[in-house]
Amino acid sequence: MPQSLTDPSDPKLAKGEARCPGPSPADIIARDSATGIDTPDALKAQNYSFLGDSDLPFSRYTSQEFFDEEFDKLWPRTWQWACREEHIPNPGDYYVYDIGPNSIVLTRTAAGDIKAYANSCPHRGMAFFNPGETGSGKQFFRCPFHGMSWELDGSLREIPCRWDFPHIVDDEFTLSEVRSDVWGGFVFINLDDNAEPLADFLEVLPEHFAHQPLENRYVAMHTEKVLPGNWKMCMEGFLEAFHVLATHPEGLRSSGWANTQYDIFGKNVTRFLQNLSSGNPHYGRNLSEQELFEGIGYAGQTLPDGMTARDAHAAALRESKGAAMGVDFSAVSNSVMLDSIEYHLFPNACFFPGIVIPLIYRFRPLTVDTCIHEIMLLQPVPDNGVRPPPAEKISLGIDDSYTTVDGFALAFVLDQDTENFERQRAGMKAARKPGQTLGNYQEARIRRFHLTLDEYLQKQ
Ligand code: FES
Ligand SMILES: [Fe+2]
Numbered sequence: 001m002p003q004s005l006t007d008p009s010d011p012k013l014a015k016g017e018a019r020c021p022g023p024s025p026a027d028i029i030a031r032d033s034a035t036g037i038d039t040p041d042a043l044k045a046q047n048y049s050f051l052g053d054s055d056l057p058f059s060r061y062t063s064q065e066f067f068d069e070e071f072d073k074l075w076p077r078t079w080q081w082a083c084r085e086e087h088i089p090n091p092g093d094y095y096v097y098d099i100g101p102n103s104i105v106l107t108r109t110a111a112g113d114i115k116a117y118a119n120s121c122p123h124r125g126m127a128f129f130n131p132g133e134t135g136s137g138k139q140f141f142r143c144p145f146h147g148m149s150w151e152l153d154g155s156l157r158e159i160p161c162r163w164d165f166p167h168i169v170d171d172e173f174t175l176s177e178v179r180s181d182v183w184g185g186f187v188f189i190n191l192d193d194n195a196e197p198l199a200d201f202l203e204v205l206p207e208h209f210a211h212q213p214l215e216n217r218y219v220a221m222h223t224e225k226v227l228p229g230n231w232k233m234c235m236e237g238f239l240e241a242f243h244v245l246a247t248h249p250e251g252l253r254s255s256g257w258a259n260t261q262y263d264i265f266g267k268n269v270t271r272f273l274q275n276l277s278s279g280n281p282h283y284g285r286n287l288s289e290q291e292l293f294e295g296i297g298y299a300g301q302t303l304p305d306g307m308t309a310r311d312a313h314a315a316a317l318r319e320s321k322g323a324a325m326g327v328d329f330s331a332v333s334n335s336v337m338l339d340s341i342e343y344h345l346f347p348n349a350c351f352f353p354g355i356v357i358p359l360i361y362r363f364r365p366l367t368v369d370t371c372i373h374e375i376m377l378l379q380p381v382p383d384n385g386v387r388p389p390p391a392e393k394i395s396l397g398i399d400d401s402y403t404t405v406d407g408f409a410l411a412f413v414l415d416q417d418t419e420n421f422e423r424q425r426a427g428m429k430a431a432r433k434p435g436q437t438l439g440n441y442q443e444a445r446i447r448r449f450h451l452t453l454d455e456y457l458q459k460q
Contacts, residue, residue: 016050022281040211055435184214217378219390229421231371326382
């Protein structure tokens with residue numbers, strides 16, 4: 001097996017250049033070519049640069065003032081996905097997206113266009129819908145307070161007692177439109193009319209997801225859970241694989257967790273690429289490929305000649321998942337089939353192009369000390385083109401386990417992750433040290449995120 005041996009103590013290494021000894025994802029992906037299936041170029045790309053090593057103040061997570069500043073300067077100015085296109089497939093469907101005090105109604109007009117409006121009546125400010133409300137069949141929006149109504153395209157429809165409002169100019173008394181755009185089947189909104197276009201904000205994402213377009217996926221599972229921690233603290237628990245050692249020890253046998261690749265593609269987009277089912281050079285003793293094969297679910301079976309455990313596992317999943325999902329995976333590489341490949345889009349969303357790990361995350365602040373974590377499983381639409389309807393959202397309380405969600409194979413892992421947060425929140429408050437100390441490589445995505453956040457907070 002090729003080895004990327006880099007001696008971390010080498011004095012010639014600049015900061016951030018040290019890597020864990022052992023095969024890197026690039027080595028493992030190069031070895032995958034033996035399958036004859038191409039790995040997408042996006043997964044061969046690498047992009048890291050050192051971004052600093054100063055401590056990051058805990059007050060960024062614990063201070064009410066900092067939290068309030070995010071609501072002043074971050075959330076009203078950044079792109080964020082609000083719903084999937086498939087949540088509003090037909091004219092008159094609607095979906096309410098809430099971010100702090102801001103509430104936005106997404107809908108589809110009679111002409112089939114997606115529109116976003118402030119969830120607030122132009123008359124006296126009544127919210128048209130409750131937070132998080134969804135529905136269908138609206139011919140128009142009628143305010144429940146005094147009955148004024150607007151067409152789905154935002155134009156004024158009717159004012160009861162029109163004689164009392166001679167000062168209203170119909171063309172101006174429209175619903176307040178919010179910018180919206182679509183990528184990968186996600187409907188994004190931005191409350192800032194002067195923000196850059198979504199296509200620019202997304203940086204490499206469209207190019208990197210061209211091999212697994214997320215618009216060709218459907219929502220197979222959707223959960224929403226309150227977490228006991230600041231939204232950034234909880235989100236950052238999912239931006240590195242360093243914690244696998246202590247938090248997910250059952251993964252140590254088969255995953256080179258410390259060899260995970262981290263990429264900083266721009267201010268808004270970062271990635272980790274963690275090989276799974278490829279063995280772990282730090283397991284304590286070298287497992288043979290046969291032992292690894294048995295350890296990843298094939299107990300008592302013999303590894304086919306000439307195959308690695310990773311090759312054999314991917315081949316088996318192409319068959320079994322392909323049959324179960326009605327999708328031909330014969331041209332899908334080992335890495336896309338198996339690996340944990342997570343892209344983070346500033347500020348609060350993660351997208352995984354993988355097949356076995358097809359996760360979507362979104363983190364939204366609730367209070368300085370709590371947040372809402374949504375998870376979707378986005379599975380490929382079957383080859384017959386029949387898109388299953390999006391799964392209903394399941395709400396979990398702060399103490400509820402993901403194991404209560406039917407068929408969620410990653411429930412146990414997610415429980416391990418979320419069980420950390422109450423203690424981390426407490427420890428951040430108990431700290432006698434002003435800030436957290438990040439690893440230069442494995443935690444670089446967290447630093448990149450905070451640098452971008454600062455750019456928003458420093459703008460007037
Ligand atoms: S507040 Fe909406 S009609 Fe009066
Ligand atoms: Fe984790």
